[in-house]
Amino acid sequence: MSVSNLVSLTWCKDLLCTDDRDDATMSLVISSCSARVEQYLMRRIVERTIVTYFDSTGGRELVLPEYPVRSVVSVRCDPERVFGEDTELAEGSWYCATVPYDVFEDLPAVLIFDSFLPLPIGSRIIRVEYPAGYPLDHMPEDLQLATAELVAWELRRVKSKQIGVSGLVPTSGRMERAVLETRMPENVREMLEPYRRRTW
Numbered sequence: 333m334s335v336s337n338l339v340s341l342t343w344c345k346d347l348l349c350t351d352d353r354d355d356a357t358m359s360l361v362i363s364s365c366s367a368r369v370e371q372y373l374m375r376r377i378v379e380r381t382i383v384t385y386f387d388s389t390g391g392r393e394l395v396l397p398e399y400p401v402r403s404v405v406s407v408r409c410d411p412e413r414v415f416g417e418d419t420e421l422a423e424g425s426w427y428c429a430t431v432p433y434d435v436f437e438d439l440p441a442v443l444i445f446d447s448f449l450p451l452p453i454g455s456r457i458i459r460v461e462y463p464a465g466y467p468l469d470h471m472p473e474d475l476q477l478a479t480a481e482l483v484a485w486e487l488r489r490v491k492s493k494q495i496g497v498s499g500l501v502p503t504s505g506r507m508e509r510a511v512l513e514t515r516m517p518e519n520v521r522e523m524l525e526p527y528r529r530r531t532w
Contacts, residue, residue, distance in 0.1 A: 336378055338366045338471060338479040347480050348487075357490060358483070365482040369475075372516060374529040377475065379465035381405070385456040392451075394443040398464035401441040404429045405461040411452045415459045421449070438472075438527060478523035485517050 341359055345351075350358065370377055375398065382398050388409070396404075407427055410419040421427055426449045430442045443460065445451060466472065 336366055336370075336376075337362055338369060338377060339476050339483070340468075343476070344480055344483055348484055350487075354487070358487065361483050361486045361490065362479075365479055365486060368516070369479050369482065369524060372521070372524055373527050375527075377465055377471075377527070379463055379467045381461065382464045383459065383461045386458040386460065387455050388451050388453055388457050390451070390453060392445045392447065394445075394458065394460070396441045396443065396460065396462060396464070398462075399440040400438055400466065401429075401431050401462055401464050403431060403463060404441070404443070405463070406459075407443065407461075408459045409451065409457060410459070411454050411457050413457060472527075474523050475527060478520050481520045481523070482516065485520070 339362060341355065341362060344358060344362060345355075382396075384397060386394050404423065407421045407423070408415045408419040409421060410416070423429065425446070427443050427445045430444065441462070466475075
């Protein structure tokens with residue numbers, strides 16, 4: 333499975349009851365649909381390591397923009413923006429992270445700095461490294477099903493040679509191809525809606 337695919341070829345084949353003859357086409361469609369789902373959600377879903385730089389304005393809380401998060405690798409603060417090992421802050425002493433370690437919650441983590449930590453003011457002087465997203469073996473079932481629904485929908489269009497066609501309309505007494513289809517099926521959007529990027 334590609335690192336960015338939300339479902340595997342084997343899983344999709346079992347669910348949709350297809351055989352090996354469609355493997356090449358289905359692999360292409362899975363990759364396309366996975367990218368389309370993430371575009372609709374306005375966020376990356378598959379877990380990967382993130383490095384984010386924050387401004388320090390005197391506040392004591394930072395919201396990590398990518399989620400879900402189960403751990404924080406490192407937090408460094410450096411007005412010179414070199415971010416050497418000596419600039420790393422010790423978790424538990426200088427900051428804590430509101431991270432659900434036992435379950436995946438589709439919510440961002442928040443870093444809370446100790447009130448005694450002398451945080452300098454500056455632009456992009458705080459560097460946070462953390463893994464964000466769902467591991468492939470913990471992908472929510474409704475996200476997988478939504479992606480599979482989209483894969484099945486696209487496969488039907490490919491096999492019927494109706495790629496990009498929303499339907500047929502009568503023109504000059506016969507049926508002609510209509511405008512390009514750009515929408516996602518409504519049932520797929522409904523399943524994906526709870527996972528769209530939220531703004532805090």
